[in-house]
Amino acid sequence: MTFSADRSTMIEFRDVHKYYGDYHALRGISGEIKSGEFFSLLGPSGCGKTTLLRTIAGFEGISSGAVLIDGKDTAGIPPNKRPTNMVFQSYAIFPHLTVAENVGFGLRRDPRSAAEKSRAVDEALEMVGLKGYGGRAANALSGGQRQRVALARALILKPKVLLLDEPLSALDKKMRELMQVELIKLQRQVGITFILVTHDQEEALVMSDRIAVMFEGEIAQLADPETLYRRPNSRKVADFIGTMNFIPCEVLSQGMDTIEVDAKGLGRVTLSTDQAPPPNGKESPVVGLRPETLTLLYPGQSTQDRTVDGVVDEVIYFGDMTYYDVYIGGTDVEVRLSMRNVPGRPILDVGTQVQLAWNPSALVLFR
Amino acid sequence: MKGGWFRGYAIVYLLVLYAPIMLLPIFAFNDSAIVSFPLAGFTTKWFTQMADEPTLHDALRNSLFIAVSTAVISTLLGILAARASTRFVFPAKGAIMGLIMLPLVLPEIIAAVSLLVVFLGIGIPLGLITIILGHVLVCTPFAIAILSASFQSLDKSLEEAAYDLGETPLSTFWLIILPLVMPGIISSLLITFTISLDEFIMAFFLGGTNVTLPVYIFSQFRFPQSVPVIMALGTLLVLLSITLLAIAEYFRRRGIAKTGGKNTGGFL
Ligand SMILES: Nc1ncnc2c1ncn2[C@@H]1O[C@H](COP(=O)(O)OP(=O)(O)OP(=O)(O)O)[C@@H](O)[C@H]1O
Ligand SMILES: [Mg+2]
Numbered sequence: 348m349t350f351s352a353d354r355s356t357m358i359e360f361r362d363v364h365k366y367y368g369d370y371h372a373l374r375g376i377s378g379e380i381k382s383g384e385f386f387s388l389l390g391p392s393g394c395g396k397t398t399l400l401r402t403i404a405g406f407e408g409i410s411s412g413a414v415l416i417d418g419k420d421t422a423g424i425p426p427n428k429r430p431t432n433m434v435f436q437s438y439a440i441f442p443h444l445t446v447a448e449n450v451g452f453g454l455r456r457d458p459r460s461a462a463e464k465s466r467a468v469d470e471a472l473e474m475v476g477l478k479g480y481g482g483r484a485a486n487a488l489s490g491g492q493r494q495r496v497a498l499a500r501a502l503i504l505k506p507k508v509l510l511l512d513e514p515l516s517a518l519d520k521k522m523r524e525l526m527q528v529e530l531i532k533l534q535r536q537v538g539i540t541f542i543l544v545t546h547d548q549e550e551a552l553v554m555s556d557r558i559a560v561m562f563e564g565e566i567a568q569l570a571d572p573e574t575l576y577r578r579p580n581s582r583k584v585a586d587f588i589g590t591m592n593f594i595p596c597e598v599l600s601q602g603m604d605t606i607e608v609d610a611k612g613l614g615r616v617t618l619s620t621d622q623a624p625p626p627n628g629k630e631s632p633v634v635g636l637r638p639e640t641l642t643l644l645y646p647g648q649s650t651q652d653r654t655v656d657g658v659v660d661e662v663i664y665f666g667d668m669t670y671y672d673v674y675i676g677g678t679d680v681e682v683r684l685s686m687r688n689v690p691g692r693p694i695l696d697v698g699t700q701v702q703l704a705w706n707p708s709a710l711v712l713f714r
Numbered sequence: 715m716k717g718g719w720f721r722g723y724a725i726v727y728l729l730v731l732y733a734p735i736m737l738l739p740i741f742a743f744n745d746s747a748i749v750s751f752p753l754a755g756f757t758t759k760w761f762t763q764m765a766d767e768p769t770l771h772d773a774l775r776n777s778l779f780i781a782v783s784t785a786v787i788s789t790l791l792g793i794l795a796a797r798a799s800t801r802f803v804f805p806a807k808g809a810i811m812g813l814i815m816l817p818l819v820l821p822e823i824i825a826a827v828s829l830l831v832v833f834l835g836i837g838i839p840l841g842l843i844t845i846i847l848g849h850v851l852v853c854t855p856f857a858i859a860i861l862s863a864s865f866q867s868l869d870k871s872l873e874e875a876a877y878d879l880g881e882t883p884l885s886t887f888w889l890i891i892l893p894l895v896m897p898g899i900i901s902s903l904l905i906t907f908t909i910s911l912d913e914f915i916m917a918f919f920l921g922g923t924n925v926t927l928p929v930y931i932f933s934q935f936r937f938p939q940s941v942p943v944i945m946a947l948g949t950l951l952v953l954l955s956i957t958l959l960a961i962a963e964y965f966r967r968r969g970i971a972k973t974g975g976k977n978t979g980g981f982l
Contacts, residue, residue, distance in 0.1 A: 404878060406877075426878045427879075427880045432878055432879065433878045435871040435874070437871050439869060442894070452879050453879035501879075504879065504880070
């Protein structure tokens with residue numbers, strides 16, 4: 348990721364708590380979102396992503412703590428006075444207005460002349476690829492087009508922060524992937540801070556400069572996509588982002604810079620301390636390994652990495668990829684690995700004896 | 715042949731329901747002062763005779779004034795109640811809404827007599843105002859039922875979007891909510907107007923010396939010679955009611971289609 352960390356802070360959460368009656372929806376959220384950043388709030392359903400987003404917009408008051416926008420405490424400032432605009436999950440296109448009236452809605456209180464405003468509307472429509480759609484009834488639009496109208500309507504006010512609550516979840520897969528790319532481009536073009544709520548980890552990884560992973564009202568990890576993927580700070584985060592194999596292990600010794608573990612099937616491994624996030628002490632220790640960090644060695648291939656013998660238990664064919672579930676080291680530990688299907692590389696059968704290459708640097712220790 | 719039985723039942727039911735009403739226009743155009751078969755011939759004189767009945771004119775004026783006032787007041791009350799019940803959570807909401815809807819099933823004569831006692835007790839003179847109060851009591855539950863459906867089918871994020879785009883809660887109400895529930899409001903106005911126009915019990919008990927159309931019709935039945943005129947008047951009233959209800963239903967459906975909701979129930 349090329350995002351530079353030395354930008355100014357746009358949003359700051361200071362120990363934000365939110366109660367709905369007795370229900371503790373936000374449990375001490377702290378963190379910063381940088382100016383011009385594409386930031387995602389990622390987490391399973393009900394973890395409080397929408398609630399957190401709505402505290403920025405001003406739709407949801409907070410029970411304690413503070414939300415700062417561009418250095419200013421937002422307490423008591425209503426949504427219509429905040430420098431934020433929102434793209435709603437349902438798009439919330441006003442059904443009784445035309446596309447142009449929808450897009451220009453936020454300019455009603457703008458002192459500019461009607462001609463200037465209508466030019467601004469045209470520009471906004473062009474920016475989202477809806478040039479010439481201004482006269483259409485908002486009702487007569489497809490899902491993707493509504494999405495764009497909602498974007499144009501929010502961006503025309505040039506907010507400091509654009510808030511997007513699962514904006515792509517109502518679109519089909521093709522359209523979603525297209526809009527992901529368009530949103531990234533749009534964000535680069537306008538330079539506005541985007542905060543995206545999503546429960547789709549792939550979407551978050553693709554689009555974001557940084558991601559906050561949330562569970563049950565708390566931020567579990569706040570990091571850039573690569574760190575999140577390669578160095579998740581807990582088993583829960585690792586499990587939520589992509590696929591990870593967890594292999595039971597025993598911690599043998601802990602040095603200043605290294606940790607010695609004995610992983611079932613893999614044997615003794617020496618890890619550096621940055622491969623071991625702070626222990627939570629609740630679960631028995633495991634090492635995590637992503638499927639693509641394991642490589643199947645075909646006959647005649649050799650490797651500098653360490654190897655382990657295995658038996659293929661399951662073959663899952665995906666077209667461009669094949670997933671293999673393999674028992675390793677003569678144990679009952681099963682790992683999943685992914686291999687790209689390139690010409691000349693046969694798909695193996697269940698029961699085949701195989702050799703896997705792996706590198707200790709790809710391991711993460713959770714304990 | 716379950717379906718066959720059911721169809722037979724439905725036909726008999728509709729006959730019993732509508733055949734008497736069909737008699738109205740038949741005798742309204744029958745050239746005889748006596749309401750009986752065989753028919754005597756075609757005439758429109760009963761309709762023209764209505765023009766020469768000053769008490770009928772008074773009754774019509776009273777009824778229109780009452781119906782318009784009732785429609786406006788109960789629809790306004792309905793807007794407030796529907797908005798409150800669909801947007802806000804408040805203690806004992808279910809019980810309060812239940813009580814507001816209760817007049818829908820309360821025996822009207824009981825309500826009328828109770829109101830009469832209250833008005834006499836606190837010394838409010840009986841007249842058009844007291845009839846309007848009675849009619850508002852009867853019509854408001856209908857208004858709430860119609861308007862709740864409109865307000866409920868409104869996506870909450872539409873309001874939030876307007877608020878987010880710089881409007882105040884008040885201007886949001888004018889710019890977004892009102893236009894979108896307008897079909898429901900029109901529907902409510904028409905239906906409460908129709909109910910008030912046809913209402914007899916409240917008007918009879920609470921009107922004092924003031925006469926509305928239904929009360930006028932009731933009083934005229936004592937005079938056999940005026941029965942054909944009543945038939946003519948009844949024909950017009952039925953036509954008016956059906957027209958108004960049809961328009962109301964049109965608006966109700968259009969409103970639901972507009973806000974993208976599902977059509978559940980309604981009065982027609
Ligand atoms: N107005 C409310 N009253 C009571 N509880 C609420 C309210 N809004 C949200 N909650 C609860 O707070 C929790 C967090 O809700 P939130 O909408 O923020 O979740 P989310 O992470 O956006 O989930 P999803 O992916 O399903 O949208 C949920 O358990 C929800 O039931
Ligand atoms: Mg949500």
